[in-house]
Amino acid sequence: MVEQAAHRMAERIAANAPEDWTRAVFSGHAGSGGSGITGGYTLHGAHVPGGRPDLHPLLRELAEAVRDDRGWDPVAWEMECLPSGEYRLVTFTGAVSRVPEYGGGYEIVLDPDHRLPQPGLRQEGSTAAPAGDPELAATRFRAYLERRAAILGHSEELPPPVTAAALDEAERRIGRPLPADLRALYLIADGDGIEYRHRYLIGNYGWLPLEGLVAECTEWRDWQDRPWHGWDLEWDAVVFDTTPADTVRRCGDHPGWIRFATGEDGNFLAVDMDPARDGRPGQVILTGRDYDEGPEYVADSVTSLLQEHLELLEQGSYEKYDDRISLNEPAGDPGTRQIIGGIPDEVPPTLQAIHINDAAGTVDLTPLTAAPGLRCLHLNRSTTADLTPVRGLPVESLRVTLDGGDLAPLAGHPHLASLSLDTTAPVDLTPLRTAPNLHGLDLSGAETSDLAVLAGLSGLRYLALTRRQWATLCDRREVPPALAAVRLAGDDVTFEEALALALRLGLGTGSALRVTGSL
Known part of the structure; x- marks a missing residue:
């Protein structure tokens, strides 16, 4: 009860x-x-x-x-x-x-x-041919197994191969073709596991049997396209680009990423069958639990990845543990992608996110123009007076306190997706009308000259306001038409106030359960 x-x-x-x-x-x-x-x-x-x-x-x-x-x-x-x-x-x-x-x-x-669309869905797709070669992949894989056997002193037991018909059926079930070089490996062995014991042949990951590959594709897609962590985290989330840039779509996950090897920790190697402009179909990427901020590019094909494995063995770049070989794969160097703190004297050109915390004085954003791929700019407990440097940057998530200045530099900004704005003086929101991809807005710390501008933001999906701001917007019937989630901001607001706002926004709250009593 x-x-x-x-x-x-x-x-x-x-x-x-x-x-x-x-x-x-x-x-x-x-x-x-x-x-x-x-x-x-x-x-x-x-x-x-x-x-x-x-x-x-x-x-x-x-x-x-x-x-x-x-x-x-x-x-x-x-x-x-x-x-x-x-x-x-x-x-x-x-x-x-x-x-x-x-x-x-x-x-x-x-x-x-x-669900908010992932930025990678707007990226231009690749028209390149696959880099993989099925015959070369099979040759390299057999050479790889022979070299491993020489190191271990015996051949490794692997499952028997699958048939071409089984591969065709698997492709039908997942709704996408497998790259030819990965198909070639399944015609040699059905993964690297015997009774749930993997040999960890590919990238030190457990190579899945064909049925496991199909299950990963179908079960994951039936659940959802990507993990969703709630609007409070997702409305201004940013997905990083890979290195090299524009090879993999900027997504947390994608139906074209076919997981074929597991780290048994929620992370996977996948072949990418829907790459970005400069990628190749069948390229190998890392995705999964630790890659919500974006996948990691590994190789242009399974064929190339096998060549890298052979070279590591030839170089002696591996560790042997009893009956297992672990490759010492070199870590990729994407450069500095994120900075937490102040703007450094020399801004790395690879920077994609910066969180400027507790800066003394007004922050000059001009040095950030040296980072042409900057996607996330958050000023936390810090102020700036001029957003002009943001105009030419692909910033998608902007969190800023304006001490003077205005929003004019954001007019028509093609990338801006979310804005959290605090102000020390009233600011005109009109420039936001022409930001075509703006889907999230937090004005709970801002003084604005006219909230009526919000009614014209047809693409806005998330809006955070104070109780006073919400009352003004609702009383004037100027609520943006396509909101999917909102926040009633303030540490002192009550559940009852939130339920009342929900009702005004069209969410039925009459079934709320209330219990009163006395001890």
């Missing part, structure tokens, strides 16, 4: 309260995937740091009770308790959830199925 779970939560909160407390407010989420909690106690009007009670076991009870009662999983919740013993619990679906980090407040998801 939800009422019983709420009563036990209130008891735990009261029992852990400091002396002379005047109020306690906690909020978070709970469900089959776990629970989270934020908030605290107030003492004579001031927030008391720390002292948060362990509510997680009780949140599991709450989640189960709400799931039984309403079918929601996960649920968002907020509980207020007073020293008098009175308490109030509000729960709703995960469509309205607390955002404990940057700017605080509540996130409201209006369209749970909407």
Whole structure:
């Protein structure tokens, strides 16, 4: 029962309260995937740091009770308790959830199925021919196995090959062709695993059997095209380019990436059958858990990768552990892609992201023009007065505090996708009307001359405002027409305020579950 779970939560909160407390407010989420909690106690009007009670076991009870009662999983919740013993619990679906980090407040998801397009989908595709050669790949693979056998003192047992018909059927099931050189390897052996024990032949990764390759393609695609970490993280996320540039599409994952070898840690070697302009079909990349910010280019083909493996063995660049060989593959050098801190005296041309933190004085952004591939520019607790240098850079994610100056340099900016803007004086938003790819905007720290401009941003999908700003926009009926998620910003906003805003934006909240009681 939800009422019983709420009563036990209130008891735990009261029992852990400091002396002379005047109020306690906690909020978070709970469900089959776990629970989270934020908030605290107030003492004579001031927030008391720390002292948060362990509510997680009780949140599991709450989640189960709400799931039984309403079918929601996960649920968002907020509980207020007073020293008098009175308490109030509000729960709703995960469509309205607390955002404990940057700017605080509540996130409201209006369209749970909407996903922001990945920048790589807009990239020009390759027209080049594959670099792989099936006959050469087979020859190199056999030579590679012979060299390994000489080092180990015996041949390595491998699964029997698959048939050409099996390869054709696999391609039908995944909906894409395999590169000819990878097909050639499967006609020699069906991966490198015997009873789940891999030989780690390719790039020190476990080469998957053909059925495993198909399963990785079909099961992953059936789940989703790429990991989605929630709007609070995704609305201004950036995907890095590879080295060499424009070889692999700038995506967290892509249906054209066929995973054929596993690191058994959530990372994979894949053949890329839909490369960017300067890539080659069948090129080998690294993708998976550790590559949300972009894949890593490995080789132009399986054929070339096998040649690299042969050369490493010939050079003695490997380690032998009992019955296993581990190649000492040289680390790639993409140059400095990200800087956290200040702008260095010499800006590396390979820079793609910079986070300028706590800068003294007004930051001059001019030196960043030396980084022609800069995609992410975040000024954190730092100010600038001139955005002109941004005009000629491919910046997609911009977080800035303007101390004077204006947004004119952003007019027509072809790359700008997200903007988090703080200001020290009112600023005109009109230049944003002509930024064609702007999909996310946070104005909760900005003074603006006219919020009506937002009504004309038809491509805007995410918007963060304060309660006052939202009231103005809603009262004037100037809400952007295609929002998929919003944030009611502010550390002091309540769940009830978030539910009220959600209702004004068209999300039905009448089923919200409210429980009141007294200890």
